[in-house]
Amino acid sequence: MSQQINLYNPIFLKQEKHFSARTMVHALSTGRKVHVAIIDSGVDDAHPDLAQAVQARANFVDGRAWVAELHGTAVAGLVAARADNGIGIVGIAPDAQLYALRACWEVSASSTLCNSLSLAKALSFAIERKADVINMSLSGPTDLLLGRLIDVALAQSAPPTAESVRGRASARSTPFSSSSR
Secondary structure: OHHHHOOOOHHHHHHHHHOHHHHHHHHHOOOOOOEEEEEEOOOOOOOOOOOOOEEEEEEOOOOOOOOOOHHHHHHHHHHHOOOOOOOOOOOOOOOOEEEEEEOEEEEEOOEEEEOHHHHHHHHHHHHHOOOOEEEEOOOOOOOHHHHHHHHHHHHOOOOEEEHHHOOOOOOOOOOEEOOOO
């Protein structure tokens, strides 16, 4: 086990006793050849932990330029922060390839908004590119369009990981909060 631990970053080493399950998972898989769509606010694709992970980025927020934002970058790091680079953390799938899909925008340090159209466009992008995993770390009202797109993704075997999968009955296009920090 000690040889395997040497592969990780210094911060991970300090936390290793709490993440022995992650160490075991990385012995089996690191996300190599897995494409993960991060549908969120902007991802900092120049961040040293993410620079090699982001394979494509797209901005679906109308009237707003691409910008690196806190929530999207944090989620991307949790998924695919690179191992053995001497900084930060190690993601759950450090060899995964990311599609950074900006469908939300930060309005303050504690508030990020999305709307149905921007989320639907990003979800369609992920489905068309056959993402292996689709992550939507957000919450909001049920939405008929998003529910149908999630059904398409599930039928295509790209299971979305989202809190909002629970309910899909009513359609709403008003912005809703995607984070509660």
